[in-house]
Amino acid sequence: MAEPVALDAVRRALTAVMEPELHRDIISLNMVRDLRAEDGVVSLRLVLTTPACPLKDRIEGDIRSALEGKVPGVAAVRVSWDSDVTSARGLPGRQEVPGVRNTVAVSAGKGGVGKTTVSVNVAVALAQSGAHVGLLDADIYGPNVPIMMGISEQPRAGASGKMLPLSACGVEVVSFGTILKPGQPVVWRGPLLAKAVREFLYEVEWGLLDYLIIDLPPGTGDIQLSLAQSIPLSGAVVVTTPQDVSIADVSRGIEMFTQLRLPVLGIVENMSGFICAHCGERTDVFGSGGGRQLAERYGLPLLGEVPLDPRVRTGGGDGQPLMAAAPASPAGLVFRGVAERIAAEISKRNFAATEGPEMPAGPRIAVRP
Numbered sequence: 001m002a003e004p005v006a007l008d009a010v011r012r013a014l015t016a017v018m019e020p021e022l023h024r025d026i027i028s029l030n031m032v033r034d035l036r037a038e039d040g041v042v043s044l045r046l047v048l049t050t051p052a053c054p055l056k057d058r059i060e061g062d063i064r065s066a067l068e069g070k071v072p073g074v075a076a077v078r079v080s081w082d083s084d085v086t087s088a089r090g091l092p093g094r095q096e097v098p099g100v101r102n103t104v105a106v107s108a109g110k111g112g113v114g115k116t117t118v119s120v121n122v123a124v125a126l127a128q129s130g131a132h133v134g135l136l137d138a139d140i141y142g143p144n145v146p147i148m149m150g151i152s153e154q155p156r157a158g159a160s161g162k163m164l165p166l167s168a169c170g171v172e173v174v175s176f177g178t179i180l181k182p183g184q185p186v187v188w189r190g191p192l193l194a195k196a197v198r199e200f201l202y203e204v205e206w207g208l209l210d211y212l213i214i215d216l217p218p219g220t221g222d223i224q225l226s227l228a229q230s231i232p233l234s235g236a237v238v239v240t241t242p243q244d245v246s247i248a249d250v251s252r253g254i255e256m257f258t259q260l261r262l263p264v265l266g267i268v269e270n271m272s273g274f275i276c277a278h279c280g281e282r283t284d285v286f287g288s289g290g291g292r293q294l295a296e297r298y299g300l301p302l303l304g305e306v307p308l309d310p311r312v313r314t315g316g317g318d319g320q321p322l323m324a325a326a327p328a329s330p331a332g333l334v335f336r337g338v339a340e341r342i343a344a345e346i347s348k349r350n351f352a353a354t355e356g357p358e359m360p361a362g363p364r365i366a367v368r369p
């Protein structure tokens, strides 16, 4: 007959296990649920602040070391995972998007650096982790998201009369590209464009979303400014290429967000070297380290360095983004890391904003298997 396990002792022992990003113990963070002990087997459900958490193995290892051989009677530990993504605190004067917990703008100082590529692949990576994810293509001048995600249908209206997003690769997608006629010129400027994007944001039945990724139009001009000022953003991600650092546009973008008090979650360096598909050797086509230098200069996280890979452009050949076609490729692994780092930055900021020991209660969202 196994020695009975005292759950109080288990709970006390678990106060030594820290959440590595939030630097608080998992008991005071209220992350441990359904704690049980039966025949020496302790089981618990750990509720993370994001399903895109790369540190599960480490946390599980820490839980085992805190319990096995330390708390009397514990012969084995079983951890199951769950998540409850925290919500960003609303910004004054900005209407929240119903059902949407966090909004992330993807921006770049100039066109063609891979903003849409990063938006699409990060959205797919977050969805693959089990999060509920939306993607708004706010780039009205070059709405490329439908092409990259293989979407050709037109959106329908839901029961409420609001537009329903189109689903692709597990992501809820809304794009100007699906409602504009091919070749239709876009004459909106600045504030009018921001108004159009706002309508898109609020007149869509998004459902419950953990993360809404917004692919912003290029540039740091008045369009971006009007948008960043009028929509609720949890933060922005800035995409650059290795040779871009000297270009003042990137810095201007970061400074614009800083002035608007919008957190820049980090920098993604895209087209960062070419990895040969045959021998795996890396060649720095455009130089390297630009993203890192920029990140250091502004004290921002470097979220990842995405290599040049022809599959990023072609995906699966049928309009599938790389993250869906080849998630285990070198670029795919970097995109997954970028998604995890974005999710971690959001969790940290939401936690710092609430400053409470308990995670804010919200409607529970089941994690997809």
Ligand SMILES: Nc1ncnc2c1ncn2[C@@H]1O[C@H](COP(=O)(O)OP(=O)(O)OP(=O)(O)O)[C@@H](O)[C@H]1O
Residues within 6 Å of the ligand: 108, 110, 111, 112, 113, 114, 115, 116, 117, 118, 139, 142, 144, 218, 270, 271, 272, 306, 307, 308, 309, 310, 311, 312, 313, 314, 331
């Ligand atoms: N890491 C990469 N490897 C290979 N090709 C890439 C990579 N990143 C982007 N590309 C390709 O470069 C082109 C530009 O990328 P993308 O459309 O994402 O840039 P953008 O910043 O959104 O451009 P725009 O300013 O026109 O919106 C696309 O054809 C894309 O497939």
Ligand SMILES: [Mg+2]
Residues within 6 Å of the ligand: 115, 116, 117, 139, 142, 144
């Ligand atoms: Mg684009």
